[in-house]
Amino acid sequence: MLWLNLLINGLVWGCALGMVAVSFSLIFATTRFFHVAHAAVYGLGGYVSWSALKHGLPEWAALLVGIVVCGLAGAAIQKLLYERLDRRGATHLVILIASLGLSAVMQNGIAAIYTSNVLQYGLPWGNRTTIIGGALLTNTQMLTVVFGILSYLGAMWFAHRTVLGKRMRAVASNPFLAEITRLQPRQVHIAVMAIGSALVCIPGVLVPLDLGLQPFGGVPILLTATIAVIAGGVGSISGAFVLALVIAVLQNLSLLVMPGEWSIGITFGIFVIFMLFRPRGLFTG
Amino acid sequence: MDFLTTYIVLAEIYVLLGLSTNLLVGIVGIFSVSQAAVFGVGAYLTAFLLMHTALPFPVAVLLAAAFCVGLNILVTLPSLRVSGDYFVVTSFGIQLLATAVFTNWTGGTGGANGLPGVPAPLILGHEFTEPTEFIALTTIGMALGCLCFWLMMRAPFGALLRAIREDELAVAALGKSVLGAKVSAAALAGAFAGSAGGLYATFLSFVDPSSFDLDASIFLLTMVVVGGARTLAGSVLGPFVLLALPQILALIDIPTSIAAAARQLIYGLLLIVFMLFRPQGLLGEKL
């Protein structure tokens, strides 16, 4: 039953990837900045929670500390960096380079404080397993699925049912109109950066709880999540989450027919071809 | 002074790459993050030709450059269909695909092991091994690249490219061929990147995928933005400044255990501050 195991494994990983994709989708759809430092915020959440745990906080409180710190960091990045750049009429290329600079600062700061070694949370309950649908899953993996689904539902509720979420979608769909209709896009940008950054702390903790903490660990996962966001259709939270699941499942199931060294290459190859036929993503009109 | 000459040789190779990136990103407005992939193909192809055929060095580099002309047209073609942010991510997919091929196609690229022992250029019976000799080749390469760029920018063709960036529809409405102009620009950018690859492979005598990954592509963008997009002077200055920067940062005295990370952190800070206060780069036009 190799295929079933790979499928379940892919779905679990897809939930982790999906959380990163949903958080990035909220930010990217609203601001349209290539916020590559999102990978560093993801790393920050993991390391802050690790420290909180080592200082004796219970697990839930450590996660909460991470979420709050990430949210504040996100708001600060928007207010102090991107907003200033935007006010000066910086192009997306300039914002991208500034964001890269910020990633270098944050990731190397983490490496200087915590070393580059792979750190572990050291929570034995995380590795205990249960049989579900013919596959053995660890508690961490089950938590990932639960949080993944909750994050997706939470983001959908936020975007479609709250006032702030509606303002966010209005700003995303027409920034010029938003400016003149007193929707205060700059405030919306800060709020969205805070929410997206707080959300990315959850996979930022759960993935390293499973696989170990590394200062540069957020980069590969953000790369794949970005592809999910774009291929899903910018602005579509469902698109981002579904595509993350599809990519993770495809990468797992591709092992049935080809050696693993090609699975990443093939995924991106398919993506490039897909973009040629659906240049605006899957979930857009 | 091999240190100084090595620095100049590498910077000159990166100037060619800077011209290639600037032409696409700065002049035409095709936001490509896969120039390192084209650079890599030039490097691997030159290495392969010199190691497995009896072709002389100039022919091998010309063949590699010609191949990269075709390749670069192919990888920038999606920009005709996919626009803006969507193209950036498509281009980024192309880069990751290229890295996967460089890392895993063991028969052609040596895979993750890379290709050691690329022969040094042999021209008219003289072998260019030492950096003090090799500098002649890269200086000629860079000068030719700059000359092409300069002539192109002065010609009506340069004005056409700039017009496409500002308003593609208007150019098309005037009856000019947008497709033709974009393809020509991509071809020239491919030739620059391919020949840079040939020089790089023979100078280091070793190629492996780590020189042509996404980080390398982003480094090229950073060079163009820091030097100054859209200008020749910016493309030349950027590589020299960015390659010197780590050496200058190395002069700051920091305790050994965190020195390297702290210097990278300062590098990041400099980028942020620079983007805040001089987004047009050192010698660029406003973006």
Add this chain to the structure above:
Amino acid sequence: MLRISTIALALALAVPASAQTIKLGAVLPLTGPAAVIGMQEQRGIQFAVDEVNAKGGVAGHKIEMLFEDNQAKPDQSVLLFNKLVDLQKVPAVFTGYSGPSLAMAPLAGRKKTLLVNGGAQADALDKASPYLINTIPVLAGELEVLANYLVADAGKKTAAILFENNAAGIAGRDDFLASFEKAGGKVLAQEPVPFGDTNYRPALLKLAATSPDVVFVVITSGTPQLADQVRQIDAKFTVVGSTFFSDPELIANPNAEGFTHTQVLINAPEGMAAAFKAKYGTEFDFFPKQYYNAATVVMTCVEKLLKDGKPVTGENLLAALKEIKTFKGLTTTVFNTNTAATQINMNRINGKQDNLLKVIAPK
């Protein structure tokens, strides 16, 4: 400022005018994803050098280490190698990782500078340059021992391979494949994982589906995560590996029970590991030990040259190394060629201890 210069002056006066500081270089990845190993290598060298300097240096000369960060990129490596040799006149440069080492190897020959690799085990390094010295055996020798043990002593006939998709991992895969089939075993499947990725589940699931007797693993970091994931799929196979398994965090992991591996013998005397941990806050792992050993080899050569009254140059260092041939660092290191031969042990992890099964003397 005044205080610093006073200390500097005091230091300068404390050393006799004739005893100049000897500078040695190192080009290692100290930032970026590869720094996880590069930083460990740096600490190993610095620890050995500090220890020697605390005892008054090598024949009265202090050793100064100059570290440069190449981020594991070949072009930076070449630039930094030239910097160390040109500006600082170092006679020897430490290196790690196969790509950067292969890029610097031709230069080492032209510049007659000793290039010392203490960590990378790709076969191509063996004969890359007369000036490239490997103080660790290439993987081929180690894996021949492992394959022979598995087939002849343990009766394991089938294997699958999980390798890191970089030079070290590919060398391990190729060498194990050759040795295991030569010993009479059969390799059923192989799967790579990207360097730095600690999610081994898909690859493990695929390998487990071929029901091998053993899974040979060659990854340089992330072994504790591997043990957890092997336990999770309730594997029927035995996990076997090379010297990378001698990681204290792996050995302390209850899920690593039964892991069997070869180990290039390298043992720190009592107290040294504790002193290292006290100084850096991390374990005295495999890579710091290997680079401690490499630094000891180089400093032994420097000492011989100083005692013989010869100038400390790369050329003389190489000659001294060939002449001394057998070094007693953390392990007995013998140079019959440019690559060291050392004793290899077969170990098994049981009850959070790494237990010795068998000793294989150097050839």
